[in-house]
Amino acid sequence: MAEHRPARVWVMRSLYLGLSFFIIFLHLLPLATSPNRWVAPDLMMALTFAWAMRRPEYVPALCVGGIILLADLLFQRPPGLTAGLIVVGAETLRARAVANRDMPYLVEWMSVAGVMIGVVLAQRLLLAIFFIPAPALSLVLQELMMTIALYPVVVMLSHFVFNVRRPSPGEVDSLGQRL
Amino acid sequence: MAKDRAQSEDFTAPLKRLLLGLVLLCLFAIFLVWRIDSPRVERFRLAVIDRVVPNFDWAMVPVTGTINLVRDFQSYQRIYQQNQELRRELQQMKSWKEAALQLEQENARLLDLNSVRLDPRLTHVTGVVMADSGSPFRQSVLLNVGRRDGLLDGWATMDGLGLVGRISGVGENASRVILLTDTTSRIPAVIQPSGQNALVVGDNTRSPPIDFLENPDLVRPGDRVVSSGDGGVFPAGLVIGQVAKDPGGRLRVRLSADYERLEFLRVLRNYGAERIEDTGKLIRPEEAPSNPETPIEPEQTSEASDG
Numbered sequence: 001m002a003e004h005r006p007a008r009v010w011v012m013r014s015l016y017l018g019l020s021f022f023i024i025f026l027h028l029l030p031l032a033t034s035p036n037r038w039v040a041p042d043l044m045m046a047l048t049f050a051w052a053m054r055r056p057e058y059v060p061a062l063c064v065g066g067i068i069l070l071a072d073l074l075f076q077r078p079p080g081l082t083a084g085l086i087v088v089g090a091e092t093l094r095a096r097a098v099a100n101r102d103m104p105y106l107v108e109w110m111s112v113a114g115v116m117i118g119v120v121l122a123q124r125l126l127l128a129i130f131f132i133p134a135p136a137l138s139l140v141l142q143e144l145m146m147t148i149a150l151y152p153v154v155v156m157l158s159h160f161v162f163n164v165r166r167p168s169p170g171e172v173d174s175l176g177q178r179l
Numbered sequence: 180m181a182k183d184r185a186q187s188e189d190f191t192a193p194l195k196r197l198l199l200g201l202v203l204l205c206l207f208a209i210f211l212v213w214r215i216d217s218p219r220v221e222r223f224r225l226a227v228i229d230r231v232v233p234n235f236d237w238a239m240v241p242v243t244g245t246i247n248l249v250r251d252f253q254s255y256q257r258i259y260q261q262n263q264e265l266r267r268e269l270q271q272m273k274s275w276k277e278a279a280l281q282l283e284q285e286n287a288r289l290l291d292l293n294s295v296r297l298d299p300r301l302t303h304v305t306g307v308v309m310a311d312s313g314s315p316f317r318q319s320v321l322l323n324v325g326r327r328d329g330l331l332d333g334w335a336t337m338d339g340l341g342l343v344g345r346i347s348g349v350g351e352n353a354s355r356v357i358l359l360t361d362t363t364s365r366i367p368a369v370i371q372p373s374g375q376n377a378l379v380v381g382d383n384t385r386s387p388p389i390d391f392l393e394n395p396d397l398v399r400p401g402d403r404v405v406s407s408g409d410g411g412v413f414p415a416g417l418v419i420g421q422v423a424k425d426p427g428g429r430l431r432v433r434l435s436a437d438y439e440r441l442e443f444l445r446v447l448r449n450y451g452a453e454r455i456e457d458t459g460k461l462i463r464p465e466e467a468p469s470n471p472e473t474p475i476e477p478e479q480t481s482e483a484s485d486g
Contacts, residue, residue, distance in 0.1 A: 029239060
């Protein structure tokens with residue numbers, strides 16, 4: 001079982017960081033300097049949640065917090081707020097990951113959508129509490145819908161391209177323990 | 180086996196929970212500190228951008244170039260139409276150019292006659308756009324010029340045609356330009372020819388609305404909007420755009436600058452107008468000296484007045 005050497009976990013963690021960097025890079029490309037009517041989905045959140053649902057060991061809280069804090073800093077968002085909320089969201093999903101293995105896909109999608117809505121709501125609430133001007137609600141809702149709609153695509157890509165799958169029954173890790 | 184797993188969970192779970200708690204604590208602490216002491220954290224943010232974004236540059240330039248090439252290629256499909264349009268525009272331009280040349284000469288002659296002195300310090304630095312804000316909610320770009328080139332916060336930025344925004348945040352090698360379309364942008368402007376003062380208020384749309392207009396009846400769509408220089412942040416007289424009316428009847432500015440393609444931006448050096456600080460002194464006739472041969476000193480005069 002070469003797949004389950006500890007090295008693989010580290011490879012996948014760095015792959016997660018690499019993909020996140022790539023997404024940041026795409027966002028930073030100076031292509032759309034005039035305001036657009038449509039908003040790109042928050043792919044980083046979708047990626048983080050998809051992996052937290054399937055293989056929580058690939059997305060440790062430190063990685064998630066660090067990379068999204070960097071995104072916060074680069075994208076002119078309130079630093080630490082989105083990062084903190086996404087870490088909380090990922091941990092919520094991680095706690096459900098084991099139970100999720102036997103669930104149909106639709107249930108997974110629903111629960112992830114629920115967590116995403118929770119993150120966005122909490123964000124708006126905190127922005128309101130701290131008197132920080134919040135971005136337009138229509139844009140935020142649009143971004144949220146796009147992210148939820150694109151979640152299955154992210155899952156498919158993770159499944160077929162990056163080989164991030166739910167552990168099949170009977171799979172063991174490097175120490176011979178059941179996953 | 181299940182028992183083993185449970186035991187190892189017992190061993191690592193508290194550690195993991197501790198780490199998670201620390202991460203969350205750090206993140207929300209950063210948020211709180213940002214809320215309390217924003218300038219310091221913004222400086223930190225700019226330092227991070229200064230380190231990270233120029234490293235992306237080697238990849239960004241070719242990718243942006245390629246995508247723009249593809250976009251241009253799509254426009255080749257209607258090349259004939261464009262050619263016709265351009266020819267027509269060129270005709271108009273030629274007549275305008277003639278008029279402009281004549282006006283320029285006339286202007287130069289008049290300036291010479293009046294011996295007007297233009298501000299010699301109004302020079303500019305040109306920078307290349309490295310990256311945009313990355314977020315759909317903020318409108319800003321990063322330039323590859325910074326403190327190294329002597330940039331200061333608040334300087335005006337133009338492309339070839341009109342005002343684009345103002346510098347907000349200067350790093351060593353990079354600086355951020357808040358565009359006029361950003362929700363935090365407020366620019367004092369004058370609407371010509373009626374001379375009405377107004378604010379151009381960014382609201383994350385392509386054409387920012389005009390606010391705080393004294394008398395909207397005097398303003399017509401098509402009027403020119405130029406910066407007014409009020410508040411001393413911007414030099415006066417930079418072209419912003421033209422007034423347009425949106426379907427809701429609200430007055431907006433159609434920006435002159437080509438926001439679709441911001442590639443090279445010009446940062447105007449502006450050290451601010453010299454401020455006149457003291458109030459005017461009383462002007463009084465010089466006291467006629469009683470004895471013109473001896474120079475009068477203040478003490479002597481006071482003694483004289485006493486005696």
